[in-house]
Amino acid sequence: MGERGPVIPFFGAYFPSWIACSLIGIISAVIIRLIFIKAGIDAVMPLRVIVYLFMAIAIGLASSILLFGR
Template structure:
């Protein structure tokens, strides 16, 4: 009863990759980082990046938001 949460029936989402299993949060964080880089390139091209205050914090939160959104959309968590 005390170890029922450790059963193999409720495993976290994993991604099989060349025979190894990686946790889904790694993929979601990479998607978030790449998404933030793409948005940064678009902001530079549009001229928004030059006038944006606190760029590092904005891009950090964009990466987190994209990572969490990809987690919800891809894995339902």
Template sequence: MISNEAKSIRGAGDAEIVLQTDPVRMAFGRLATLFGAALLLGGCTNAGAPTIAMYGAYFPSWLACALAGILGAVVVRLIFIPLGLDDVLPIRLPVYVAVAAAIGFSVSLLGFGR
């Protein structure tokens, strides 16, 4: 017996496969797929990626911000060593990574923000 919500397909032999075709589930699945695609493609614009022209080549701006963050963290460490703060830090690597990220994000916001 086949209801309105199921379709039956006869395979080879006596096997029978029943496919569920609930219209609410199908609509929800399509809506979820469209929402996911819109969410993933929401950042794509025609303006292009921010780039910096250096020596005739175009570099992405995040690369310059990462380099600024790393150099800034090195400078902060060179300042912390004579002050004695480097010895007091409980976990140095995560602290300096956070300092580098904060400097890199600040350079990105101030240099390339809208």
């Protein structure tokens, strides 16, 4: 049968944990972007899209390790 990944029960349905971790990463990157705009860092930051993309990935992976131990 093979090993199944962790799932999250949500309103009676089961969702893969990577979806939750991806959403955590994306939402966190958006919040960090808003903070950077207020602080004036966003205007002078080079390659913004790449920076925010990798920020979302790093936060998503960190949340996966911290929440699910994977």
